[in-house]
Amino acid sequence: MPYLTIDDKQVEFKQGQTIIEAAVTADIDIPHFCWHPKLSISGNCRVCLVEVEKMPKLVIACSTLAAEGMIVHSKSQKTLEARNAVMEFILINHPLDCPICDEAGECKLQDYAYSHGKGESRFEEIKVRKDKRVQLGPFIKFDGDRCISCSRCIRFSDEIAGANQLTFVKRGDRVTITTFPGESFDNPYALNTTDICPVGALTNQDFRFKSRVWEMSSTKSICVGCSRGCNTEIWVRNNEILRLTPRLNEDVNSFWMCDNGRLNTFKFVNANSRVDGNYIKENDELKKVDWLYAISKTADYLKKYKGNEIAFIGSPFATCEDNFTMVKLAKALGVSNIDFAEHNIQGDQDDILIREDKTPNSLGAKLVGVKPAQNGMNLEGILRSIKEGNIKALYVMEDDVASISNEWEEALGKLNLLIVHSSNFNKTAKLANIVFSSSTFAEKNGTFVNFQGRVQRIRPAVSTIEMDRALDRMNMSRWDKFGTQFDRWMQGHKYDAKPGWKIFSLISSQLNFKMRYEMAEDVFADIAKSIEAFSSLDYDVIGEIGSQIEIKKTVAV
Amino acid sequence: MAEKKRKKDLNFFERIYVVEIVKGMILTFKNMLRPKVTMEYPEVKFDPPASYRGRPVLVQENNGVERCVACGLCSRVCPALAIEVQAAETELEKERYPQKFEINMLRCIFCGFCEEVCPEEAIVMSKDYELVFTNRDDAIYGKDKLLIPVDKLKDRLEFLRNFK
Ligand code: SF4
Ligand code: SF4
Ligand code: SF4
Ligand code: SF4
Numbered sequence: 001m002p003y004l005t006i007d008d009k010q011v012e013f014k015q016g017q018t019i020i021e022a023a024v025t026a027d028i029d030i031p032h033f034c035w036h037p038k039l040s041i042s043g044n045c046r047v048c049l050v051e052v053e054k055m056p057k058l059v060i061a062c063s064t065l066a067a068e069g070m071i072v073h074s075k076s077q078k079t080l081e082a083r084n085a086v087m088e089f090i091l092i093n094h095p096l097d098c099p100i101c102d103e104a105g106e107c108k109l110q111d112y113a114y115s116h117g118k119g120e121s122r123f124e125e126i127k128v129r130k131d132k133r134v135q136l137g138p139f140i141k142f143d144g145d146r147c148i149s150c151s152r153c154i155r156f157s158d159e160i161a162g163a164n165q166l167t168f169v170k171r172g173d174r175v176t177i178t179t180f181p182g183e184s185f186d187n188p189y190a191l192n193t194t195d196i197c198p199v200g201a202l203t204n205q206d207f208r209f210k211s212r213v214w215e216m217s218s219t220k221s222i223c224v225g226c227s228r229g230c231n232t233e234i235w236v237r238n239n240e241i242l243r244l245t246p247r248l249n250e251d252v253n254s255f256w257m258c259d260n261g262r263l264n265t266f267k268f269v270n271a272n273s274r275v276d277g278n279y280i281k282e283n284d285e286l287k288k289v290d291w292l293y294a295i296s297k298t299a300d301y302l303k304k305y306k307g308n309e310i311a312f313i314g315s316p317f318a319t320c321e322d323n324f325t326m327v328k329l330a331k332a333l334g335v336s337n338i339d340f341a342e343h344n345i346q347g348d349q350d351d352i353l354i355r356e357d358k359t360p361n362s363l364g365a366k367l368v369g370v371k372p373a374q375n376g377m378n379l380e381g382i383l384r385s386i387k388e389g390n391i392k393a394l395y396v397m398e399d400d401v402a403s404i405s406n407e408w409e410e411a412l413g414k415l416n417l418l419i420v421h422s423s424n425f426n427k428t429a430k431l432a433n434i435v436f437s438s439s440t441f442a443e444k445n446g447t448f449v450n451f452q453g454r455v456q457r458i459r460p461a462v463s464t465i466e467m468d469r470a471l472d473r474m475n476m477s478r479w480d481k482f483g484t485q486f487d488r489w490m491q492g493h494k495y496d497a498k499p500g501w502k503i504f505s506l507i508s509s510q511l512n513f514k515m516r517y518e519m520a521e522d523v524f525a526d527i528a529k530s531i532e533a534f535s536s537l538d539y540d541v542i543g544e545i546g547s548q549i550e551i552k553k554t555v556a557v
Numbered sequence: 558m559a560e561k562k563r564k565k566d567l568n569f570f571e572r573i574y575v576v577e578i579v580k581g582m583i584l585t586f587k588n589m590l591r592p593k594v595t596m597e598y599p600e601v602k603f604d605p606p607a608s609y610r611g612r613p614v615l616v617q618e619n620n621g622v623e624r625c626v627a628c629g630l631c632s633r634v635c636p637a638l639a640i641e642v643q644a645a646e647t648e649l650e651k652e653r654y655p656q657k658f659e660i661n662m663l664r665c666i667f668c669g670f671c672e673e674v675c676p677e678e679a680i681v682m683s684k685d686y687e688l689v690f691t692n693r694d695d696a697i698y699g700k701d702k703l704l705i706p707v708d709k710l711k712d713r714l715e716f717l718r719n720f721k
Contacts, residue, residue: 098628098676099626099628099630099676099677100626100627100628100651100652100653104628132652133652208646209627209644209645209646209653210644211644212628212629212633214633215629215632215633478638479638482638483638486693487638487641487661488641488659488697489641
């Protein structure tokens with residue numbers, strides 16, 4: 001492979017790579033605004049100017065091809081002077097908006113102005129003013145003043161989202177961004193531009209002004225919006241999720257996530273409908289009870305039924321750990337009627353990220369055995385035999401079965417016993433005899449298997465009553481580290497909930513067999529031991545970007 | 558060997574002590590005649606100079622709007638984590654304002670960092686040193702107690718212009 005030299009470092013590159021690409025692979029940082037590894041080259045910001053020996057002028061690293069023997073200086077006197085000059089030009093018309101700008105703290109312009117700028121302005125004239133607070137699309141506000149015309153948003157819309165909606169208009173220092181006449185910037189991936197916009201010109205309406213970025217903790221997680229399982233960061237302050245952002249994973253979602261996933265998959269965590277503690281139905285009314293009581297009651301009730309009078313419904317929304325322990329409990333009770341409900345929206349799929357299967361873990365649920373055991377009934381069979389009165393007790397974990405159809409809702413009314421794990425009150429939970437309060441994806445450790453067969457980890461970002469941020473080694477913001485119970489910014493509500501696997505192992509301890517799990521990791525170790533597809537995996541191996549597993553044809557979706 | 562003279566050896570005048578007593582009394586009487594520097598607080602109140610760092614307050618413009626844009630820098634710089642700011646959007650030209658601004662006076666150490674970092678000159682140290690509360694909750698001052706009309710803060714603002 002050919003070599004070039006960047007800042008006295010020998011760097012290997014592939015034929016056709018540009019200088020900046022070669023530098024990135026060698027961990028050399030060349031400042032840039034308009035260049036993005038996934039977008040076409042535009043070369044308009046000029047900040048990546050570097051000095052190349054034997055070339056008469058400085059060249060831009062983003063569009064100059066690397067060549068054998070090339071000697072590049074990205075920190076020479078000439079380069080730094082040019083970079084300072086470019087920064088000065090860009091800052092001429094940039095407003096002093098940092099105090100009111102959401103991007104502050106994660107802004108490339110702010111960072112580079114600090115590291116490469118002169119620190120003072122020689123520009124005494126009046127800055128060009130443009131429109132602020134322009135509603136570009138349903139979820140995006142545009143601030144013309146702040147835009148540095150890098151065209152990343154335009155190129156993203158054309159090249160990645162495949163929706164040609166944005167364009168530059170006007171020229172020179174009046175240039176600005178707008179949608180084509182009659183268009184709204186509403187493609188299903190539009191909000192990704194708020195991440196790649198190097199300044200605060202495009203802001204997420206949903207998150208706007210909610211928090212400064214340095215006040216939140218961020219936790220690596222997985223989106224639960226569909227079976228793609230985009231890698232995400234959950235941003236939390238005062239125990240409340242404020243935003244989700246995508247996290248780079250080349251094998252799954254690259255730098256992106258869809259707007260539906262970003263906006264609509266976390267609000268239920270802090271919604272008023274949270275279950276928060278367990279409930280038992282007495283005289284047709286759900287009454288709050290403590291864990292011990294709910295668990296021993298459940299065990300008592302379950303003992304009254306024969307194995308073939310009970311059915312268990314798992315969930316593609318729950319983790320592999322939760323589904324696995326449920327199956328274990330079901331089998332210990334001699335139940336073979338086990339299945340889960342799929343949630344597909346026919347046709348709501350594209351070639352980019354979005355999948356028809358609107359759950360994060362249907363493949364995982366199948367793999368850990370949420371399917372009818374020998375002579376057991378599947379979902380349809382369960383429904384039929386509830387109606388016929390053969391199945392008298394139903395255990396539903398983390399799924400709103402009653403909302404599938406009216407038929408299901410009616411059937412649930414016929415049961416003698418309905419036990420439900422749910423994070424929020426929904427139709428099913430309201431019909432239940434016992435409701436266990438279950439942790440959401442943002443409150444527990446666990447694994448999901450996406451449609452590709454990639455095992456990925458979720459981690460707790462929001463704390464429940466039984467957790468402690470420090471002791472459970474959750475990520476902490478500065479506020480979390482130093483807060484006391486007397487600080488109002490520390491009083492975010494903690495729900496009384498437990499992950500599914502923990503509830504099942506507590507129930508099993510009241511029955512004749514015991515599942516001894518201390519942590520989600522113990523459950524996973526058990527999964528790895530007993531299910532071939534997961535063998536050789538553990539939480540460390542899965543790590544931050546997941547592991548691909550071999551899937552036999554028989555279980556493939 | 559000559560006798561060594563020690564510092565401790567007092568001479569005759571020093572040994573009789575009278576001179577020293579007279580010297581001391583002169584000092585005492587001189588101070589008795591000087592104007593008083595103590596005051597009969599709380600009957601008489603202390604009016605601090607502009608450089609005094611009393612409790613931090615928020616500047617309220619004459620039109621009733623606060624200067625603060627809820628940037629959160631004071632909250633970030635505060636070494637005692639005394640300040641909590643929650644921003645929100647307004648229709649006014651300055652699009653951002655503090656929906657909630659709270660300073661916990663039990664945490665505050667009156668260092669003045671918040672004043673120094675504020676890009677809007679919106680939070681300043683006042684002359685108010687009388688902070689009394691009987692429970693922890695009352696010690697958290699909200700916007701109602703923090704907002705002070707700009708006219709009442711002229712001294713401090715002028716001081717900042719000259720010396721900051
Ligand atoms: S809005 Fe942002 S991404 Fe788009 S051109 Fe302006 S600075 Fe670049
Ligand atoms: S494509 Fe699916 S997983 Fe990715 S962000 Fe959208 S809903 Fe979430
Ligand atoms: S004076 Fe110091 S301690 Fe008090 S609020 Fe301001 S920065 Fe915090
Ligand atoms: S630094 Fe000034 S403008 Fe910013 S939040 Fe504090 S008081 Fe408001």
